[in-house]
Amino acid sequence: MRACETEVMNEGKPDILLYTAPTMNGWKPLIFLHEADVPYELSAVDFSKKEQKAPEYLKLNPNGRIPTIVDRGNNGFAVFESGAILWYLAEKYGRFLSEDPNERSQTHQWLMFQMGGIGPMMGQAMYFQRIARPNGHDDPYAIKRYVDESRRLLEVLDSRLQGREWLVGEEMSIADIATYPWARSYFWAGVDVSGLDHLNAWLARIDARPATQAALQLPKPRPAVFGQGDTEAAAAANAANYKE
Incomplete structure (x- = not known):
């Protein structure tokens, strides 16, 4: 670089x-x-x-x-x-953020929800399962704690998305953009999303957007994060990269 x-x-x-x-x-x-x-x-x-x-x-x-x-x-x-x-x-x-003051505030609220909740919790769920455990540091209590909390947060998203196509307003916003790659990586975090119909419908809507899918190929694709391709080999390589 x-x-x-x-x-x-x-x-x-x-x-x-x-x-x-x-x-x-x-x-x-x-x-x-x-x-x-x-x-x-x-x-x-x-x-x-x-x-x-x-x-x-x-x-x-x-x-x-x-x-x-x-x-x-x-x-x-x-x-x-x-x-x-x-x-x-x-x-x-001037994109993906409403000019309406209340919608702007709601967008920022859901952006902070991702930054302060979904990202950290799912990140820890991934760490303890994908890095710590394969490298000899198995902590079932920590894994359960972060997986359960991740599921709870996704349930909050599911409730928010009931009757809505997007987290705020009538169009995609930066709240959706921030949340999608984390929520979409539920497989990598070991979180079950069964029964979260509104969340899954929202994921499918964004899955169908060509521009978003093109972005996910950069700087290089990582399909295993989303439960696609050779996930076992990818998981082994990921854990090996973090060996001390």
Whole structure:
């Protein structure tokens, strides 16, 4: 990955430079950019080389995580944290965020619900099953705690989606974009979604969107996260990558 030069304007290049990787958080800005048909430059971050910890990258994202964007059209302004990135892009491009004050607030509420609940809980469910357990640290109590809480949160989504096509309003919003890659990865988190008919219908609606599906192929596809392809081999490779 090249050094990040946040103050240099690159004539002829798109405003948005996106640093990301194929993870649930990493897909969020990709989905937005593809759905909004916004040109961007993609820089894939290689975790195996610890590129997210490189000094040049840490100047943009002090937390050393993905994703991060640099807005060349705003003097190289950098934004990190996936929810903040979606919020920034929505404001910049006037997409996926209602002008109605109450709907905007509801969208931000459901965005925070994903950031503070679904992401962390499902992430821990994945960690204890997909990384800790295969590497010799089996903790049934932790697994049950995070799987059960993930299921509860998905039940909240299911209730919200009763009689609705989208989490807020009549169109897709940044709340849907943020929540979808996490909820869609229920297989990887070991969460049963049977009986959650409204949630499953919402997932199917987004599954059918070509732009979203194109975004999920970048920087490289990970079908096993969604229960597709050779999931056992993918799980073994994933666990091996995290061996100390």
